[in-house]
Amino acid sequence: MKFRTMGLIVKEQSIGEQDKLVYALTATNGIIKAFVRGAKNIKNQKCAATSLLTYSRLTVYKGRESYIIGDAIPERIFSKLRGDVVKTCLAQYFCELAITICPREQNAEEFLKLILNSLYLLSENKRSAKLIKPCLEMRLASLAGYMPDLRMCRVCGEYSCDNMLFLPKSGAIECAECHHENGEMKILLNPSSLTALRHTIYADDNKLFSFALPESDLDVLNEASENYLKYMFEKDFSTLNFYKTIS
Template identity: 45%
Template structure:
């Protein structure tokens, strides 16, 4: 059986001297792993189309227990991502996140569209890294079935207060009056940051990256989104750690630094 589909290479590994084993996020088949024979040879038509971060059109043979790439043609190689180490490391983190969250052998068009749009903004440099990162993290988790409840306070249904508290372990909001200190670590959010966090989850896709915040607000949203990823999935990612090393200014506060005891000190 042959499959013709477009997809983004989210992982690659050399096999032997000339073959590649790649992981592709495809529109129709979700995440799949396929062998690209002779893809490392300079004369191979698959050379650029099967490299990491390349968006390509694939002709794939589907066997009983493996996929083999018969042909691959690049559509977009996102060359500009490699001009900036922060953009490159963030794109690699998004790939690893998609590998953990996107479905296998099932339709994944929304996941693919999310990564392609994020790569576009990272390549052009038209959106702050923290904005793109928060939008991708929150929307990808929501697509995977981990949408948080950001509508109102889980205790009194208050929609907005001077400071609201996001609980990344349970994915809910509390106002300061309802939050029980010590019950669970929380990330404080100002009204602007809360609006932006809601936007990453509930906005139409075409408007997902179309919000603006001052730097202080972006840091609040970044703390909340990364904490939600780490708590929801119960793990970190090597590519996320590398992003923080490559772009120290992008490091968000770890969970132990987001508890309300930090608020008390302020």
């Protein structure tokens, strides 16, 4: 079966001297793993079009057990990211998130749009990395069906207080007065960081990245989002660990 789709290359690896195996986040089929013949030849158009962090128009052939990319035309190459080591590492983390969280064999247009927007904002310095990252993490998880319940304290129903605790393992919040120590990880949220965490999952798509926080509150927001994904997907993201060592 042959189909055409738009896709972002989120992983690539060499196969022999001329070919590549890539993972692409596609609009129509989610994450696919596909072979690309001759893609290591720099004279071949597919070389650039199937490189990491390239958004391309793909012609894909689906076999019984694998996909083959027959043709690829680059639409956008995030070249500015490649010139910055720290941004490249963060972008690779975004790619690992895509492979882990985004669906397979089904429409993933919302996921693709979210990751492309995140890469664009990072590439063009439109927003800080500390703001983009938790927005992407929490919204990706929510799109995949892992939305936490941040509406109110799960015990008393309090909507807001000076000290609210986020419980990443449970995906819930409790006010300090209701919380009983049980060994579960907790992250203290002040009113600003609580509002921001809610914003990452409840805001309209076109307003997702439209807020500002002090640096200290951004640190708390990142701690909350990182640990939430770690518990929900039971994974220690290697690209995130490396990014944190150099950022």
